[in-house]
Amino acid sequence: MSVKEQKTFCFQVKVNRDKCKGCQLCIFYCPVGYLVLSSRLNKKGVKFAETKKDNECIGCGFCYLICPDACIEIHGKEQDKEK
């Protein structure tokens, strides 16, 4: 059986939880529903946006662009995928 290597690109989204004011704009605009409102409170005493466990991010950048307080960073990286 042959193993074929394939390159894929994945995106890591980081929300600065203590800067977040919980407005939920990023959650509303994420086309794949990858961002959710946490049940925990941040230092401001509000529920903050966080990412789900399974990474479904497609790297569209909507959350980054829509956040009024610039709380979101998106990093992309190439990785090997065995098929």
Ligand code: SF4
């Ligand atoms: S980059 Fe796009 S798909 Fe990824 S979390 Fe932000 S809005 Fe969702």
Ligand code: SF4
């Ligand atoms: S748009 Fe920004 S401030 Fe609003 S919930 Fe998302 S990360 Fe927090």
